[in-house]
């Protein structure tokens with residue numbers, strides 16, 4: 001049985017006992033890493049009260065140097081190129097992350113981008129993106145991003161009142177006005193094509209439709225709604241231990257506003273992922289579905305980690321104890337904690353394995369399944385909310401397709417093609 005040095009000794013919980021040797025013997029093979037998240041700076045210029053890096057179980061950021069030093073950047077670049085070439089990847093995604101990555105400074109970001117590109121190209125294309133709070137999006141930074149085609153994702157939770165309830169500066173002032181100015185600069189014609197979208201954390205105290213419409217003010221090409229990180233030991237705000245569905249209701253209200261709009265003004269990642277899954281397509285995000293997760297994180301000191309949303313579970317939950325100076329990414333792929341994200345239904349709790357929604361829900365976000373004692377093999381703490389949202393979307397799409405079929409039947413054309421497009425009943429089949 002393989003041992004996983006990535007979990008602290010006190011946490012002898014699933015997936016620590018996942019048998020990698022047996023999995024390999026059964027024909028399972030790890031999926032190579034496709035996205036590399038580089039922690040360019042470990043601190044933040046905001047003090048959002050729900051932040052999973054600073055405000056939840058893991059306090060590892062305190063041990064990290066503020067900025068990823070150039071020798072670490074050099075090693076990361078070599079490791080990414082090594083992994084991509086060994087796995088014959090023609091392109092990889094590199095996400096500049098933090099803390100707040102823009103605190104690293106424009107010249108340091110330039111050095112990182114150019115170093116990784118030099119190590120990988122010409123045979124491996126590197127697609128860069130950055131996830132920022134938007135406060136420091138100024139002209140020099142945007143010029144750098146334009147030069148290198150860096151896509152920019154910005155975090156924003158709604159209008160000024162709703163955003164500033166949680167997303168505040170260290171002195172207590174709201175961040176909205178500074179973010180709005182950054183977004184206005186990003187929206188200028190020279191940079192508009194770099195705008196990747198808005199990331200918005202659901203707050204039950206905010207009206208869902210008002211939140212969605214406030215985000216539309218910035219004409220994002222894409223919006224992604226994030227459920228606040230929490231788990232069975234530390235439930236998310238307002239998520240009671242009953243069958244209520246406050247988050248499912250909130251998201252269903254946004255879905256209706258988005259889906260019923262005569263003109264689609266933006267993509268909403270979560271909804272489109274669920275719709276795709278209902279039609280039998282694979283997911284491309286962590287929040288739903290059973291697709292393998294192929295993301296790895298490098299901290300500012302060069303430690304290799306899993307996705308840092310796991311920091312919300314317990315101190316050390318995202319750690320691997322591997323370091324970029326010693327370990328190729330290939331070594332990371334065979335850790336039980338990484339393999340657990342790539343084995344689909346085998347990672348699901350028994351309840352999820354019997355659930356008719358399992359192929360669409362996929363047990364929800366991995367971090368939201370944690371419970372001390374059983375580890376990450378539980379249904380999502382958002383189980384009832386996910387059921388509410390998925391069945392709501394299924395009903396809406398099915399009703400529309402039935403209506404199209406009926407219209408076509410009436411006019412005598414196209415009914416067969418409409419029938420073929422119905423959401424798969426198999427994806428909602430009982431187990």
Ligand code: SF4
Pocket residue numbers: 351352353355356357358361362363364379380382383384386387
């Ligand atoms: S809806 Fe609940 S039981 Fe079903 S797969 Fe999702 S988390 Fe598991």
